[in-house]
Amino acid sequence: xxxxxxxxxxxxxxxxxxxxxxxxxxxxxxxxxxxxxxxxxxxxxxxxxxxxxxxxxxxxxxxxxxxxxxxxxxxxxxxxxxxxxxxxxxxxxxxxxxxxx
Amino acid sequence: xxxxxxxxxxxxxxxxxxxxxxxxxxxxxxxxxxxxxxxxxxxxxxxxxxxxxxxxxxxxxxxxxxxxxxxxxxxxxxxxxxxxxxxxxxxxxxxxxxxxxxxxxxxxxxxxxxxxxxxxxxxxxxxx
Numbered sequence: 001x002x003x004x005x006x007x008x009x010x011x012x013x014x015x016x017x018x019x020x021x022x023x024x025x026x027x028x029x030x031x032x033x034x035x036x037x038x039x040x041x042x043x044x045x046x047x048x049x050x051x052x053x054x055x056x057x058x059x060x061x062x063x064x065x066x067x068x069x070x071x072x073x074x075x076x077x078x079x080x081x082x083x084x085x086x087x088x089x090x091x092x093x094x095x096x097x098x099x100x101x
Numbered sequence: 102x103x104x105x106x107x108x109x110x111x112x113x114x115x116x117x118x119x120x121x122x123x124x125x126x127x128x129x130x131x132x133x134x135x136x137x138x139x140x141x142x143x144x145x146x147x148x149x150x151x152x153x154x155x156x157x158x159x160x161x162x163x164x165x166x167x168x169x170x171x172x173x174x175x176x177x178x179x180x181x182x183x184x185x186x187x188x189x190x191x192x193x194x195x196x197x198x199x200x201x202x203x204x205x206x207x208x209x210x211x212x213x214x215x216x217x218x219x220x221x222x223x224x225x226x227x228x229x
Contacts, residue, residue: 027203031175033214034202049174072172073201084111 008082011062015057018044021064024078029068031075032056104152106142109178110159111169111219116165117156120218123183125194157222159220168220175201177214177224186211186227 009018016039017097024036030038036052039045048053056076059065063082066074113115118141121127127143130153134140138160143152159165171178183189186204190213194200201222202214211227 033175074173
């Protein structure tokens with residue numbers, strides 16, 4: 001898991017990628033078109049569709065976004081499980097004797 | 102110059118006519134045999150002399166590739182205006198229409214995107 005979290009922090013370091021996660025939190029399961037529309041109209045993100053697609057690739061590589069094919073369509077889903085690595089690393093005060101896995 | 106016609110590329114004209122009239126509520130305007138296919142248009146009942154929508158066969162091989170690429174990314178081919186996206190979404194969904202985007206408030210416009218069963222995604226929009 002430690003080897004993966006570098007990607008996680010890089011994925012979270014970018015403002016646009018955090019906005020994508022915000023929008024997927026608001027509603028999970030979106031097409032690329034919907035994500036682009038939300039970023040453009042709600043957040044004034046002027047990036048190209050290709051740029052947004054590359055951001056999604058980074059989020060997917062970090063395990064934060066999972067894609068699902070349904071028929072002819074591709075939907076993007078939020079997966080917050082990798083964020084547990086962050087909380088388990090520093091927010092363990094409730095269980096101080098627990099060993100780091 | 103004015104826009105009098107626009108097209109959607111459909112996989113089957115009979116099926117398209119049914120969907121665009123019985124489900125969406127457009128009305129037939131022109132239906133003329135043109136060899137293998139028909140010159141088949143529908144219009145909005147609110148604007149019978151307005152822009153016609155041509156239900157154009159997607160027989161050209163490039164058309165199918167184009168449609169598949171758009172659909173994969175959830176991109177609608179065209180947009181229709183409605184007074185109330187939420188109400189129209191509920192009405193269409195009750196008729197079994199599949200939405201790839203539920204109604205979303207995007208500033209001056211609320212939009213939703215559905216599958217026209219003929220290979221296209223269509224956006225409905227409500228402007229304020």
